[in-house]
Amino acid sequence: MERENLKNDLIAYLYGEMSTEERLLFEREMESDPELAKEFLELKQVRKGLSHMEDKEVMEPFFLWGRNGVNGWAGSFKRRSLVLFKPFIAVAASLVILLLVGYVTQFSITYQDNQLLIGFNRIETISPASQLTEEQVINLVRNAIEQNNERLLTLIKNTEDKMDTRFASLETIQEKQPEYPQTANTVTDKDLQDFYQQMQQTNAVIMENYLRNATVQQQEYFQTVVNQFTGYLQDQRQEDLRLIRRSLVNLKENQDQQQQETQQILANLLNNVNYQNN
Amino acid sequence: MSETLRDIAINHSESLVEKSQKGDNHAFGKLVGLWFKRIYNFTFKYFGNHDMAMEVTQRTFISVYDHLGNLKNTGSFKYWIYKIAINQCHEEDRRQKRRNWFSIFQNDDARKVEEIHMDPEKEYHQKEMEEVMNSLLKLIPEEQKVVIIMKEYEGMKFREIAETLGISENTAKSRLYYGLNNLKKMISKSGMNLEKF
Incomplete structure (x- = not known):
């Protein structure tokens, strides 16, 4: 009972519904009871959390209060009770639509001779396989195998002919190939000097090209960096503009x-x- | 809690109630205008859903219109209208339960709360906090929730809450105590830091 009173006092203190005397008494009680003080602080924090839920702005539905008074208004809302039947109405409407579609497309499901037949328009029954005799089936299979064998033999013969023609053309090409010389010329000092000079010239050209390319690449790289930085600035500007636009939209909404x-x-x-x- | 002109008008609705009882529909229109926002916010905090709150608010005013003649003491209109709103909330709750029975995808509030805490950075944002508290309020027992809403958001005295609900002041305090404690436990359980509110 004592504890229950303390809880009620804690709540009254929390919401400021205590007389000055009661408040002072309770504060003294809290000083001597750290658990109670802790509980008070915790509940205060919960209240702070609850304060995050603010009142919503709402506009009452506008109605003209004429001679008919609120009856029209009440009646219009009473009709809202139809909302309760909405799911059933929706199911019924769906069924009606399905039936209509089925009727128009002549959709049918039938079961006969161990067959489930689903289709539109008239469903033609499939003639049962039992109408063929065993001999007819064997003949059909035999004919199919023979036709397949003939086709395969023709294909193999054609391939062999093509391969023979290829081999013959390869032999002809081999016969016509010239013989390459087996010996190399003797190298003189002059040839070596010429070769050395030629190499130097080639190297100079390569180095010149390398330096030129490097310069071009550096210029391109610098250009890319500048472009990227410009892009970044552009993005920033766009973001700023978006923010301004959003603020303007908010302003307009408030105005509306x-x-x-x-x-x-x-x-x-x-x-x-x-x-x-x- | 500072009192606005509307609050003052709300607390002095007697003359409008009397006129409405005599069949003055214009006065009733004014009464609706005065109370609509309060009742809407009460039901919104109860359900945490705009559509349901609108539906219940409208039902409340239809009921007020239908039964206003039965109100003997016009001074107690405030408690009377809240009582009607609470009854309408209970009815809507029952309707929702019936609807959920047919629904495969039931609203799992407990899971929703856990999902909200997935992103701790957003926890302290006003909007997120509002959603969190809204979800938590749905989870506590109905009788505690009603007292919390009446005290925290409608700013009613314990005496007024007791009169509206037909209970003693101590019961009202007790329900509020257990309600706040339940919220505290749920906040701690969900991993949020109470001190950072």
Whole structure:
């Protein structure tokens, strides 16, 4: 009982519904009971969490309160009870649609002679396999095998002919090939000097090309870096513009809401005037 | 809690109630205008869902219109309208349970709370916090939830809550205590830091 009272006092203190005397007494109680003080702080934090849920702005539905009064309004909402039947109405409507589609497309499902037949329009029954005799089946299989064998033999013969022709053409090419010289010329000092000079010239050309290419590549790289930086700045600018646009949209939404509220007030005023005239 | 002009008007609705009882539909319109936002926010916190809150708010006002003549003491309109709103919330709860019985995809609030805590960085953001608290409120027992909403968001005194619900003040305090404690436990269980609220 004591503990229960303490809980009630804690709640009353938490919500400031205590007289000054009670409050002072309870504060003294908390000083002597650290557990109670801890509990108070925890509940205070929970209240802080709850304070994150703020009131939502909502506009009441606008209705003209004429001679018929609220009956029209109430009636319109009572019709909302139809909402409860919505799922059943939806199922019934779906069934009707399915039946109609089935009727139009002549959809049918039948079961006969161990066959389940599903289809549109008229379903033609498949003639049962038992109408063929065993001899006819054997003949059909034999004919099919013979035809396949003949086709395979023809294919093999054609391939052999093609291969013979290829071999013959290869032999002809081999006979026509010239013989390469077996000996190399003797190398002199002059030839070596010429070769050395030629190499130097080639190297100089290669180095020149290398340096030129390196310069071009560096220029391209620098250009890429500059482009990327420009792109980054452009992105930043776009982001800033998006932010500004979003802020403007928010501003417009607020303005629209205010406009709606003004319209409602005007409607109420109009309603008042009508009412007073009546 | 600072009192706005609307709050003052709400607390002095007696004349409008009396006129409405005499069949003045214009006065009833004004009464709806005064109370609509309060009742909507009450039901919104109860369900955490705009559509349901709108539905229940409208049903509440239809019921108020139908039974206003039965209200003897116009001074107790405030408690009376909340009582109707609570009854409508209970009815809607029952309807939802019936609907959920047919539904395969039931709303698992407990799982939703766990999912919310997947992203700790967002936890402290106002919007996220609102969602978290909204989800947690759905999980506590109905009688505790009603008292929390009435005290925290409607700013009612314990005496007023007791009168509206037909209970003693101590019971109201007790329900609030257990409700807040339940919330505290759920917050700790979900891994959130109470101190960073």
